[in-house]
Amino acid sequence: MIAFDESAARVAVRGLRGEEHTSAEEAYARAVWSVLVEPGDGVAGAFVAEHGAAEALRRIDDSADPDVRRARARWAPRRQPGAVEAVLDAARRCGAALVVPGDAAWPTRLDDLGAHAPLALWRRGVATHAERPAVALVGARASTAYGEGVAADLAADLAAAGVAVVSGAAYGIDGACHRAALSAGGATVAFLAGGVDRPYPRGHEALLAQIAAAGTVWSETPCGAAPTKWRFLSRNRLIAAMSDAVVVVEAGWRSGSLNTAAHAATLGRPLGAVPGPVTSAASAGCHRVLREYDGVCVTSASDVLEMLGAGGSPPPAWEQARTDATTRLLDALSPRTGRSSDDVARRSGLAPDEAAILLGFAELEGRVLRDDDGAWRTAARAAAGGRTTG
Amino acid sequence: MIAFDESAARVAVRGLRGEEHTSAEEAYARAVWSVLVEPGDGVAGAFVAEHGAAEALRRIDDSADPDVRRARARWAPRRQPGAVEAVLDAARRCGAALVVPGDAAWPTRLDDLGAHAPLALWRRGVATHAERPAVALVGARASTAYGEGVAADLAADLAAAGVAVVSGAAYGIDGACHRAALSAGGATVAFLAGGVDRPYPRGHEALLAQIAAAGTVWSETPCGAAPTKWRFLSRNRLIAAMSDAVVVVEAGWRSGSLNTAAHAATLGRPLGAVPGPVTSAASAGCHRVLREYDGVCVTSASDVLEMLGAGGSPPPAWEQARTDATTRLLDALSPRTGRSSDDVARRSGLAPDEAAILLGFAELEGRVLRDDDGAWRTAARAAAGGRTTG
Numbered sequence: 001m002i003a004f005d006e007s008a009a010r011v012a013v014r015g016l017r018g019e020e021h022t023s024a025e026e027a028y029a030r031a032v033w034s035v036l037v038e039p040g041d042g043v044a045g046a047f048v049a050e051h052g053a054a055e056a057l058r059r060i061d062d063s064a065d066p067d068v069r070r071a072r073a074r075w076a077p078r079r080q081p082g083a084v085e086a087v088l089d090a091a092r093r094c095g096a097a098l099v100v101p102g103d104a105a106w107p108t109r110l111d112d113l114g115a116h117a118p119l120a121l122w123r124r125g126v127a128t129h130a131e132r133p134a135v136a137l138v139g140a141r142a143s144t145a146y147g148e149g150v151a152a153d154l155a156a157d158l159a160a161a162g163v164a165v166v167s168g169a170a171y172g173i174d175g176a177c178h179r180a181a182l183s184a185g186g187a188t189v190a191f192l193a194g195g196v197d198r199p200y201p202r203g204h205e206a207l208l209a210q211i212a213a214a215g216t217v218w219s220e221t222p223c224g225a226a227p228t229k230w231r232f233l234s235r236n237r238l239i240a241a242m243s244d245a246v247v248v249v250e251a252g253w254r255s256g257s258l259n260t261a262a263h264a265a266t267l268g269r270p271l272g273a274v275p276g277p278v279t280s281a282a283s284a285g286c287h288r289v290l291r292e293y294d295g296v297c298v299t300s301a302s303d304v305l306e307m308l309g310a311g312g313s314p315p316p317a318w319e320q321a322r323t324d325a326t327t328r329l330l331d332a333l334s335p336r337t338g339r340s341s342d343d344v345a346r347r348s349g350l351a352p353d354e355a356a357i358l359l360g361f362a363e364l365e366g367r368v369l370r371d372d373d374g375a376w377r378t379a380a381r382a383a384a385g386g387r388t389t390g
Numbered sequence: 391m392i393a394f395d396e397s398a399a400r401v402a403v404r405g406l407r408g409e410e411h412t413s414a415e416e417a418y419a420r421a422v423w424s425v426l427v428e429p430g431d432g433v434a435g436a437f438v439a440e441h442g443a444a445e446a447l448r449r450i451d452d453s454a455d456p457d458v459r460r461a462r463a464r465w466a467p468r469r470q471p472g473a474v475e476a477v478l479d480a481a482r483r484c485g486a487a488l489v490v491p492g493d494a495a496w497p498t499r500l501d502d503l504g505a506h507a508p509l510a511l512w513r514r515g516v517a518t519h520a521e522r523p524a525v526a527l528v529g530a531r532a533s534t535a536y537g538e539g540v541a542a543d544l545a546a547d548l549a550a551a552g553v554a555v556v557s558g559a560a561y562g563i564d565g566a567c568h569r570a571a572l573s574a575g576g577a578t579v580a581f582l583a584g585g586v587d588r589p590y591p592r593g594h595e596a597l598l599a600q601i602a603a604a605g606t607v608w609s610e611t612p613c614g615a616a617p618t619k620w621r622f623l624s625r626n627r628l629i630a631a632m633s634d635a636v637v638v639v640e641a642g643w644r645s646g647s648l649n650t651a652a653h654a655a656t657l658g659r660p661l662g663a664v665p666g667p668v669t670s671a672a673s674a675g676c677h678r679v680l681r682e683y684d685g686v687c688v689t690s691a692s693d694v695l696e697m698l699g700a701g702g703s704p705p706p707a708w709e710q711a712r713t714d715a716t717t718r719l720l721d722a723l724s725p726r727t728g729r730s731s732d733d734v735a736r737r738s739g740l741a742p743d744e745a746a747i748l749l750g751f752a753e754l755e756g757r758v759l760r761d762d763d764g765a766w767r768t769a770a771r772a773a774a775g776g777r778t779t780g
Contacts, residue, residue, distance in 0.1 A: 038718065038739030073741030077732060150668060228721030230738075275665030275677060278540060278689040287665060290680060290687035297680035297687070299668040328428065331618030342467060348620075349428035351463030 022102035029053035030120035039234035043071040045115035090223035094197035118220035125212035129164040136243035139173025147250025152180035157301030159186020194227030236260040245270040251285030272296035338375025412492035419443035420510035429624035433461040435505035480613035484587035508610035515602035524554040526633035529563025537640025542570035547691030549576020584617030626650040635660040641675030662686035728765025
């Protein structure tokens with residue numbers, strides 16, 4: 001049994017909360033939960049959803065739920081005196097906010113994760129962009145100049161179109177996306193695997209400060225938490241859930257960004273990937289997304305905007321050519337040799353009447369010319385396209 | 391009314407027929423039809439299917455079918471004395487064979503075109519590869535070194551795997567595919583838009599001779615026919631219909647090979663495309679196939695073989711990582727600092743019992759080490775992968 005009340009909670013979370021709707025007691029209890037459990041703990045998520053965070057904390061030791069009875073063995077080692085207060089102090093020191101469900105700033109898209117939604121979020125920065133469409137642009141740290149260039153173009157164009165660019169602040173593709181979105185004056189959002197007070201990677205400390213100044217840096221792990229491999233994998237589900245579409249920009253065969261793609265597929269988020277040369281190992285993961293997840297082939301920001309719900313594409317233009325009798329007519333003409341209407345009919349396989357009518361239309365359009373003796377020939381412009389192959 | 395009998399027909403097609411099942415009269419009548427109509431004439435196809443080719447010829451002038459009455463106006467200009475005999479003579483001169491439905495050599499895959507199937511085929515070469523799976527590899531004449539390299543790799547690997555490589559003998563991608571299939575000692579098939587006695591493009595005269603020597607060169611247009619734009623577009627439906635799968639290797643936004651892709655989609659043939667850099671205009675058509683036709687992303691011959699019916703792909707390997715408690719365990723260990731089992735449990739968010747069991751397994755696998763004082767640390771090999779990001 002973990003005991004506290006509203007007034008004690010209010011003191012504990014002082015300085016960490018804005019104009020929020022959720023009570024201090026509930027917010028504090030969620031902070032405690034975020035210290036006790038690893039990200040994505042579905043038993044904790046279901047238990048908190050059933051009783052509320054504060055009441056669930058009080059019931060940990062007495063619950064008859066067999067899942068909870070098993071889980072509390074893994075939660076117990078983290079129940080240490082002062083652990084929660086140390087996290088709250090660290091958050092205050094770095095200017096982080098504690099954001100919980102019910103708060104105006106809570107990203108409700110994350111609720112799609114159900115029992116695996118984060119129990120609390122820690123935030124650096126103030127802008128939350130909840131009203132904007134959001135697109136995750138993710139990729140490998142081991143990026144190429146090609147991948148970084150495409151990432152920067154996509155991110156800048158999407159940011160300029162009012163889309164928030166969500167990524168993971170890693171070296172390589174992630175960093176290129178955040179930077180381009182910032183340069184375009186747009187909104188960008190980073191999710192970290194460790195605490196928001198521990199900029200990771202260290203070489204992106206300045207970039208993370210810029211993101212926090214213009215956008216938002218989020219983590220579900222408490223301040224002081226190290227960015228472990230498990231937390232990176234768990235963090236990826238938040239990037240996918242936070243976004244209206246997920247695009248893998250450049251990724252090798254085993255890139256962690258494919259894990260983000262898997263979460264997007266599980267969540268039903270539109271999923272795309274940017275292709276690259278099949279000879280480039282750095283694009284092999286993108287091609288897996290196209291093949292194994294039937295991802296959308298993304299070549300530009302407009303392709304991504306279409307993923308956000310613009311609906312179906314128009315019928316392919318090249319199909320129009322197939323029923324075009326004028327093509328056959330022009331095939332049968334020469335720019336040099338004049339031909340009679342009947343000769344044109346025979347060469348094109350058109351009825352003489354039809355050939356004569358089509359020749360008349362083509363003459364009006366300036367595509368064919370009639371000599372003084374009545375012979376037809378192609379105008380120079382039409383002839384240029386007359387003998388192209390399929 | 392066009393009159394002839396079996397003995398006259400036998401004389402007419404002498405030297406153009408092998409050990410075939412279809413009567414000389416029917417074969418000759420189909421040769422006449424292939425002279426009278428342009429490729430893909432659905433009215434002619436339906437009329438011939440209803441009455442047989444010879445009887446349909448006899449009924450042309452008397453038919454009450456309104457479609458036929460309209461169509462014969464476009465067939466009439468080609469009914470010229472000696473036209474058919476000139477075609478048959480030209481075929482004999484170039485060593486071509488006349489192949490019609492019912493013949494052992496007839497490619498029955500083409501029957502999927504229904505009324506738009508060719509009325510007759512003209513063939514140079516003897517191998518028909520009817521028993522082999524066939525894949526169309528098509529693309530633009532304006533190819534890059536990247537596209538030609540991928541084309542050659544795909545064609546050689548497919549040919550080596552016993553697949554017939556079907557293409558259009560054009561410059562660029564088509565030529566690279568035929569050449570690589572020949573070099574690999576495999577089967578290759580070319581469909582021409584004009585007569586098989588008119589090698590096109592002229593620069594591929596030698597290549598077409600090689601294809602005819604080792605494989606097959608087909609056309610539905612009679613000897614002497616020019617390769618017009620209409621015939622290229624019509625020819626593309628045969629490339630698609632002849633193949634068990636169609637792959638666009640490299641193609642610009644408006645490449646004619648997208649027309650072949652459209653035919654493949656209409657026929658329900660598996661359709662794929664090789665991606666390339668999104669910054670390369672030469673790959674833009676491939677990306678259209680991936681987007682607009684939901685084509686399969688092809689990166690290697692094995693991807694194409696999978697399209698031929700190997701069935702579903704295995705579940706993506708990266709999903710396995712998500713439920714791996716050992717990942718969390720290894721995250722909580724250091725190669726330098728020894729940690730107690732309880733400390734590891736707290737850091738990993740695992741129950742102490744579970745952590746102890748997993749540590750034991752990991753020790754058996756050589757992934758962790760136990761010091762003399764009972765403290766755990768990661769073995770060097772495991773540590774190398776312990777802090778990678780997602």
